Amino acid sequence: HGLAAYLRNGPGPTILLRADMDALPVQETTGLPYASRVRMRDQDGAEKSVMHACGHDMHVTALLAAADTLARARRAWSGTLVLVFQPAEERATGARDMVDDGLYEKVPVPDVAIGAHVTPYRAGVIGTRRGVAASAADSFLLTLHGRSAHASAPHASIDPIVASASLILRLQTIISREVAPSSFAVLTIGAIHAGDRENIIPASSTLKINIRSQDSETRDKVLGSMKRIVEAEARAAGGELECVLTPTTSFPLLVNDERVTAAIEETFCQLFPPGNSGYNKHMPCMSMSEDFGILASSIGIPSCFFLYGGTDPEVWDQMEKEGRTGEIPGNHSGGFKLDVERTLKTAVDGYVGAALTFLVARENDELVKGKM
CATH class of the missing domain: 3.30.70.360 (Alpha-Beta Plaits)
Structure with missing residues (x-):
């Protein structure tokens, strides 16, 4: 099941922020004290270990923290905030199922949708890309x-x-x-x-x-x-x-709207330092795939999906020095682990900054009034 909520805060645009929630049938090998020990049965009835091998636990935490931040700062912005916690992204069915189950009859219809995903890049890195963003x-x-x-x-x-x-x-x-x-x-x-x-x-x-x-x-x-x-x-x-x-x-292909992404670029350039350890507005297209775009395309609104890194900077810098960053456990690996505090800060700042791009900046009004 998915979960959706909204916060009305006066006149203005409606902005949707999304996080996916599902785990994967992967045995965790990180050795962390809070490593998953959960086992579940799959569709075929086989019992398997499961973990958040794609970082969706970070996504949920970041969106909750972003929602709390925006709620506490609601004197600084005007509009409506919609939060979507989506199931079944890994099976490409969650976004479609929520839409078909009447998502937009239960929450206000958004003007812009924003999503994000953690990657094994260096923690502190955040990036956007105009056009095709994921395979x-x-x-x-x-x-x-x-x-x-x-x-x-x-x-x-x-x-x-x-x-x-x-x-x-x-x-x-x-x-x-x-x-x-x-x-x-x-x-x-x-x-x-x-x-x-x-x-x-x-x-x-x-x-x-x-x-x-x-x-x-x-x-x-x-x-x-x-x-x-x-x-x-x-x-x-x-x-x-x-x-x-x-x-x-x-x-489907995940496509970032050119103008919405350009507006978020301006915000991110102010929020994050540029360069390999900060903000990159030309992130490579992901070879991974995402169903987030369905939340936008199903109702004909623009969207933007950004990425952020999660690997401990000291680990990344050492592996980069040795030419071995490709060996860092990534998404869908049992060894995928995050530098929680630094990753969470970047993710929350990204969600909040992207939302405020439209909830505060009046010069972007035309982007959220059907004038794309």
Whole structure:
């Protein structure tokens, strides 16, 4: 379930601030005294460890602190503040479910939506980007139905494991041989399951496929090539292998509105020091994906999504000196941990500053009155 609240504070624009809340089926390995020890059952009934491996606990804390700050400072601004605590971002369903469940019948319809995400960058770093800010993502469950047989009689089988192995290798050639080097695309096989015993060729196998892209042409190309290769593998097995491709999740491109982001840039330039340890208005487009944009696109309003770092500056600086920042545990890693106080300060300042850009600065009125 999601949670939404609002604070009316006189005339003015309505600004939505959003934080996502869900965790991940990852065992925490940070060694922190407050490390998660929670276990839950997944959709398939398997019990797994869970943790906030994507930092959504920080998101919730930061939004609560930002809300408290804005409530205490309400003499300094005028308008309406909407707070959205969203579930199920990791499954790309939370934003859509809240909208479909009547979110904007329960809270005032916003003029601008603002979201944020923590990353393994150095704590104190914060950044924005105009235009495309995060990749589209499409996930699939591919089931290969073959024919089971004894391991000593492979000729009597239609082996889904061999077919899966062939598919995994062939699918990787889409990125390396079909997508232009200048275009961004990633295809990952995140899971494969088949069989239970070494002396039984199983009747079926499953693969979980995730595709990322940053423009519609590349997305269509990769999806089309994937389907072509899957169909070709079925034919290569003599026509008796059945391949069933089922979509599971789909994230749209996340696009930051140019003018709203430009207005927030002005605020952030005053709030944060510029440079590699502070504010960067040209942050790279995220290869990760986000469903935040649906909260805005579903009602035709502009939005902006900013990023902020969470890694202990001393750790980051040492790893950077050694050329090893790529080894810092990041989002979706069991070792993902944050410098809580410094990260929280940057996140709260970002939320509050972005909101006040429109709740205080009268020169930005035209941005929130449907004149985009």
